[in-house]
Every structure is written in structure tokens, then in C-alpha cells.
Amino acid sequence: MMKWLLPESVADALPDEAARLETLRRRLLDLYQAHGYELVQPPLIEYLDSLLTGAGREMDLRTFKLVDQGSGRTLGVRADMTAQVARIDAHLLNRAGVVRLCYCHSVLHAQPADMQASREPFQLGAEIYGYADLAADLEIVRLAAATLQAAGAPAARIDLGHMGIFRTLMTLAGINGEGEENFFKLLQRKDIPALEAETADWRPELRAAMLALPRLYGDRTVLAKAREVLPKVPAIHKALDDLDALISQASDLPLYLDLSDLRGYHYHSGIVFAGYCQGRSAAMVLGGRYDGVGAAFGRARPATGFSLDIRELCQLATLPLAPAAIFAAALPVDANTDARDARAQAIQRLREQGERVIDALPGEMQTPGVNDVLYSGSVCDRVLVLMQGKWIVQAS
Known part of the structure; x- marks a missing residue:
């Protein structure tokens, strides 16, 4: 084996690409600064129990692990910076009121997310802490859309969902733990035959609601259908009202609904969204509300935010050529x-x-x-x- 070969799914950034990445990074961080977001830079490694707080098994499998020769404790190389930034807000800044933070740096994955993905994404994101109401979700969705617009790759579609609907259905059905995680994965895949088999012994009204979720996608009229087939309980009414209000207040954005397009099983708690661009089938930006994630760091805080891989966005970005x-x-x-x-x-x-x-x-x-x-x-x-x-x- 030649010594200069790199591991699979890891690549150098040559001058043209590196210049484009840096131009895009500066442009987007300047955008966030103009919106009042402060830049933070979490460390590359942390103690594993802190790094994986609330992250779940998927992030655990993506995290490189090593032993700290000084303390003997297990360290992890960050595979995502969201929990790190939540720790900074809750434990280090410890400010009262609303805090806006942003970040941009490399993360490392033990396994690529898919066949085409890099194991070293260049993660960029923005978070709002300390505000529980819909206005913060609206600001984050708008900033995510502005991010794609600033890169010259405007959002073709932004799908909205709500983890509260799924979690309420699981509570009503008495499902938790591994069973709940299994249903979560089936909904993500829209695997209706498997859902039919798994809900065979449920009460008819709950089974009908669960089987309806994968079909509840499209424009705003989906909300009326959802009110008809989903249980008439306060938590679900509140989730549907929030989605309706968000669409009303951001009618200029290409917002759509997909009530089974869920993610972040272990930490998302409210509205979730995925932004798509022309020329790419997978979501470019992912985000949503994750209240309470700071509790493990000593202070539970409302939180909402988004992140993306700037390397992937750079492939679609419209950027000026480097001056001769x-x-x-x-x-x-x-x-x-x-x-x-x-x-x-x-x-x-x-x-x-x-x-x-x-x-x-x-x-x-x-x-x-x-x-x-x-x-x-x-x-x-x-x-x-x-x-x-x-x-x-x-x-x-």
C-alpha cells in the first residue's frame, strides 16, 4: 500500500475547492453574525459520556473512541457539534434569557452516513437557546432558508414535521423503549406493510392514526386531514396548531408537510424540518426543536437549531471565481x-x-x-x- 493513500471516504481539499469552502464559510458566518449569532468553537475531543449526551445509538456508532492516557477515561472524537454547543450554553455561558450561537468546523464519522458521504463533514449550524415559543422555530427555519439562498442554492422545498405527534401516539399506545424506536424507523421508511403488522392488536382508532401518518404529506390541506384522523388530544392539537402557524407566518418559503419525516429520535421534541435543493435528492439542511437537552449539563433549556455539511452545500453553491x-x-x-x-x-x-x-x-x-x-x-x-x-x- 502506498503511504500517501487516504482512508476511504476521506479526501483532501485542493486549492480550488478549499478556496470555495472558505469563501462559503465566511459568507455564511457573516450572515449569522448579522443576525446576532455568536461563533463558538467546541474542542475536537471530549469525554465520551459528555459528547454522546442525548445522542443515541446511531451517533455512538459514528463516534471514534480512544483512551485518554492522562485520566484513563474514554474520549470521543466529535461526530456532531450540537450537544457540544448545548453544553457551552448550559454550563459555560450560563446566561439568562435568549442565547444565539453558531459554529463551523470539521467533525469525524467512524462510518459514512451513506455510500457517497464523507467521513469528515464540515459541519455548520446555528442554535437558539432559552426560548420555548414558535417564534424561535420560525427564526431558525428562516435562517436555514437564508443560508441556502446565500450560497446560491435556494431551497426548493422545506418539509415540516412534529415529533410531538409521534411521541403522543406512542404514549397512547403504551409503547416505549426499543418498541418506540422501532416504530420511529418504520415511519421514517414509510414502511406501511410493516406498520400494519406491528399495529394489528392496537385499538382501531390508534391503528388508523398510525397508518395514516406516512400518507399525511403535501401542502397545508394535510393539516385538515390530520385533524380528522389523529386522536383528539391536546398535545396533538398543539402540534398541528404550531405547524399551521409556522406555515402562515412563512408563506414566502416553500414549506410542505410530511408528518412521518422524522429524525433525532433521542433528542428532538417538537417541530423538525428538512431543506432540499434542486439537483440533490437528499436533504441539504436538517433542523428542529430539542428542548431539555441541556439538562445533562446542569440546566435544561429550550432549544432549536439546524446544521448542514458545508462540503455538500459547496457542490451546489454559486460562488465567484477566485480573482486572478x-x-x-x-x-x-x-x-x-x-x-x-x-x-x-x-x-x-x-x-x-x-x-x-x-x-x-x-x-x-x-x-x-x-x-x-x-x-x-x-x-x-x-x-x-x-x-x-x-x-x-x-x-x-
Whole structure:
């Protein structure tokens, strides 16, 4: 095996991709800052019991584990930053009232999420803590949509669901633990034959409600159908009212309903959503409400947020090309100090104006050819030359 080969589902970011990723990262973090979100940077590793708080078995399987040689305790390499940011809000910041936080950094998966996924996603997200009402969910859904818009890949569809409906049905049916998790997976797959078999001995009204969930998707009229077939209990009424209000207050967004499109079984508690873009079948952004996740860190807080893999978004993003550089050829070795100073000052002025300038090393030459590629690999379309005692920029 060649030593330079990388593990499966891990890749380098070469100059063009790295430049696009950084441009997109800066653009989106500036967007969040403009909305009042503060940037945090959780550590790459944590004690495993803290890192996996509320995450469930799926995240446990995705997490690389190692032993801390100092303490002897098991550490985990983060596979998701949501719990880490909840810990920062609950335990370290410990602020009263509403807190808005954002983050952007690499995470590591022991196994890729699917055949095409990277094991090193570049996770970006935003969270609101300390506000339990619908206005925070609305803000988060709007910010997720603004994220895709800012990347030049606007949302084609944003599917809404509500974990409260599923959890209420499970309570009414007396299902919990592994049984509840099994029903959750069947709903995610919309596996109606399996649901029919698993609910064969349920009360007729509850069985009808569970079998209706996979079919309750589409536009706002779905809510009227849901009110007809789902149990007439306060928790379900509240969930449907919240979904109705969210759609009413964000009529400019491409919102749709899918009451079985659920995720985050172990921590989501309310409205959940998935944003889809043209040209991609899988969801680009996932989010929702996860109240109480901070309890394990000493302070239960209402919370709602979203995250996405910026590497995947970058594949669809519309971003400006990196500006071409100016090539400043090296002076002859016998050039005097005044000439060198004048050239250095000209280069500095251009850089202060936002130009990219290649300050050529002795012997470094610009080569002719496609796109005027330099030996250094940078693309230049202009040169800095000395004419009549002045340094000027002209086309190469």
C-alpha cells in the first residue's frame, strides 16, 4: 500500500475547492453574525459520556473512541457539534434569557452516513437557546432558508414535521423503549406493510392514526386531514396548531408537510424540518426543536437549531471565481536598494487594494499557455512592470 493513500471516504481539499469552502464559510458566518449569532468553537475531543449526551445509538456508532492516557477515561472524537454547543450554553455561558450561537468546523464519522458521504463533514449550524415559543422555530427555519439562498442554492422545498405527534401516539399506545424506536424507523421508511403488522392488536382508532401518518404529506390541506384522523388530544392539537402557524407566518418559503419525516429520535421534541435543493435528492439542511437537552449539563433549556455539511452545500453553491493574480517578476540580482524599495511599495499598495500579487522568487518565471498558469500553480492575467520609472500593471 502506498503511504500517501487516504482512508476511504476521506479526501483532501485542493486549492480550488478549499478556496470555495472558505469563501462559503465566511459568507455564511457573516450572515449569522448579522443576525446576532455568536461563533463558538467546541474542542475536537471530549469525554465520551459528555459528547454522546442525548445522542443515541446511531451517533455512538459514528463516534471514534480512544483512551485518554492522562485520566484513563474514554474520549470521543466529535461526530456532531450540537450537544457540544448545548453544553457551552448550559454550563459555560450560563446566561439568562435568549442565547444565539453558531459554529463551523470539521467533525469525524467512524462510518459514512451513506455510500457517497464523507467521513469528515464540515459541519455548520446555528442554535437558539432559552426560548420555548414558535417564534424561535420560525427564526431558525428562516435562517436555514437564508443560508441556502446565500450560497446560491435556494431551497426548493422545506418539509415540516412534529415529533410531538409521534411521541403522543406512542404514549397512547403504551409503547416505549426499543418498541418506540422501532416504530420511529418504520415511519421514517414509510414502511406501511410493516406498520400494519406491528399495529394489528392496537385499538382501531390508534391503528388508523398510525397508518395514516406516512400518507399525511403535501401542502397545508394535510393539516385538515390530520385533524380528522389523529386522536383528539391536546398535545396533538398543539402540534398541528404550531405547524399551521409556522406555515402562515412563512408563506414566502416553500414549506410542505410530511408528518412521518422524522429524525433525532433521542433528542428532538417538537417541530423538525428538512431543506432540499434542486439537483440533490437528499436533504441539504436538517433542523428542529430539542428542548431539555441541556439538562445533562446542569440546566435544561429550550432549544432549536439546524446544521448542514458545508462540503455538500459547496457542490451546489454559486460562488465567484477566485480573482486572478498579478505576477511581479523578480528584479535582477544587481538591482539597487531604491529599485527594490519602489517595487516592494508598489506590491504593498496593490495588496492593500485587495489584489492578489505573486512576488516572484529569483528565477521564478511566468509560463505561457492556457490561463497563463505559473509554475507555482497560481493563475495570473496581469504583470507588474517598470515603465518610465513607475511600476504599473498591464495585461500579461
